[in-house]
Amino acid sequence: MVMAGDGRHPRDSAEWFDDDAGPLIRHFAVTRGRTHASRSDFAMVAVVQTVSPEPHVDPLHWGPEHREILRLCRRATVVADLGSDLDLPLSVLHVLLGDLLDNGLITLHEPFTPGERPSPKILRDVLHGLEAL
Amino acid sequence: MASKHSDPEALGHGLTALKILVSGGFGVGKTTLVGSVSEVRPLRTEEDLTRAGSGTDDLSGVENKRTTTVALDYGRITLRDDLAVYLFGTPGQDRFWFMWDELSNGALGAVVIADTRRLEVSFPAIDFFEKRGVPFIVAVNRFDNAEYHAPEDVGAALDLDPQVPVIVFDARQRTSGKQVLITLVRYLLASQPRVRDDADAGAGG
Ligand SMILES: Nc1nc2c(ncn2[C@@H]2O[C@H](COP(=O)(O)OP(=O)(O)OP(=O)(O)O)[C@@H](O)[C@H]2O)c(=O)[nH]1
Numbered sequence: 497m498v499m500a501g502d503g504r505h506p507r508d509s510a511e512w513f514d515d516d517a518g519p520l521i522r523h524f525a526v527t528r529g530r531t532h533a534s535r536s537d538f539a540m541v542a543v544v545q546t547v548s549p550e551p552h553v554d555p556l557h558w559g560p561e562h563r564e565i566l567r568l569c570r571r572a573t574v575v576a577d578l579g580s581d582l583d584l585p586l587s588v589l590h591v592l593l594g595d596l597l598d599n600g601l602i603t604l605h606e607p608f609t610p611g612e613r614p615s616p617k618i619l620r621d622v623l624h625g626l627e628a629l
Numbered sequence: 630m631a632s633k634h635s636d637p638e639a640l641g642h643g644l645t646a647l648k649i650l651v652s653g654g655f656g657v658g659k660t661t662l663v664g665s666v667s668e669v670r671p672l673r674t675e676e677d678l679t680r681a682g683s684g685t686d687d688l689s690g691v692e693n694k695r696t697t698t699v700a701l702d703y704g705r706i707t708l709r710d711d712l713a714v715y716l717f718g719t720p721g722q723d724r725f726w727f728m729w730d731e732l733s734n735g736a737l738g739a740v741v742i743a744d745t746r747r748l749e750v751s752f753p754a755i756d757f758f759e760k761r762g763v764p765f766i767v768a769v770n771r772f773d774n775a776e777y778h779a780p781e782d783v784g785a786a787l788d789l790d791p792q793v794p795v796i797v798f799d800a801r802q803r804t805s806g807k808q809v810l811i812t813l814v815r816y817l818l819a820s821q822p823r824v825r826d827d828a829d830a831g832a833g834g
């Protein structure tokens with residue numbers, strides 16, 4: 497089947513294009529026009545930190561989840577870990593982080609934006625780290 | 630290197646978090662690989678059904694249910710206090726294609742797992758990463774009843790660029806999974822624009 501060496505691009509088969517490329521293209525269009533959260537673009541590995549010195553946070557204005565995020569992020573924390581630690585769906589977390597960011601209560605660093613590549617030094621550190629595991 | 634205090638490269642409050650995607654078609658061994666090489670953590674998101682779309686869900690009688698919960702394959706490999714690799718599996722079902730965009734945002738690279746008995750299930754992943762310009766390697770999961778195929782034959786069958794590494798592995802084994810990640814990082818290093826750097830001299834092998 498797929499291993500056939502007839503020189504044809506195996507992924508050009510009508511089979512795959514008809515069944516799968518359609519949804520792929522369609523969903524890209526949907527993502528671009530996202531509306532469900534103000535900031536669903538937080539990279540999963542963006543690093544969140546509560547601004548220091550820590551601002552006074554009115555407990556009546558901010559809900560328990562917001563305050564919990566501020567508490568955990570006194571130490572720099574990755575978005576995905578926050579979702580896991582707080583048992584919050586990422587989609588919900590994104591909205592809460594957006595609130596805190598808009599009010600200057602946290603800072604957010606996205607390590608790499610699309611198109612950016614990490615330096616050889618970081619890659620070498622990762623390589624050596626993996627080899628030492 | 631752990632003693633280095635102010636690394637100018639350290640991004641994000643001194644914490645560097647790198648994302649690697651684990652992809653391929655359904656049932657190729659994504660969850661198994663994430664589980665064997667990393668500390669698996671529970672993570673979910675709630676997605677709009679209209680976004681997940683394509684009418685796959687029968688909504689009759691559940692008018693109130695607007696979102697669906699998606700559990701993500703997610704694991705962390707802590708390399709140092711200030712350096713960690715995060716593995717994310719791409720969701721297998723077609724209706725979650727839109728999440729691939731978000732997942733691949735800022736990814737270092739990807740591992741596309743292939744099963745030689747049904748290579749075609751991994752085509753969409755390969756096409757996606759090629760189009761997005763996300764560097765990837767192909768890891769051929771050696772299922773017990775699968776016939777052996779040489780990596781170069783699999784690469785040809787998948788019509789990969791010749792420089793894309795293809796390795797055979799066993800997703801259930803930690804050392805084998807670790808080798809997959811090492812292969813990806815070596816590939817990323819090798820495909821970096823060449824910069825003369827004295828530190829490179831000792832970093833061979
Ligand atoms: N023999 C063998 N079986 C494997 C290997 N890797 C995974 N399996 C088995 O294959 C099945 C599917 O593996 P999963 O890790 O669940 O695959 P997946 O890609 O996460 O599947 P979906 O999430 O359903 O798309 C499981 O029963 C695994 O135990 C392998 O290297 N060798």
Ligand SMILES: [Mg+2]
Binds near residue numbers: 660661702
């Ligand atoms: Mg799985």
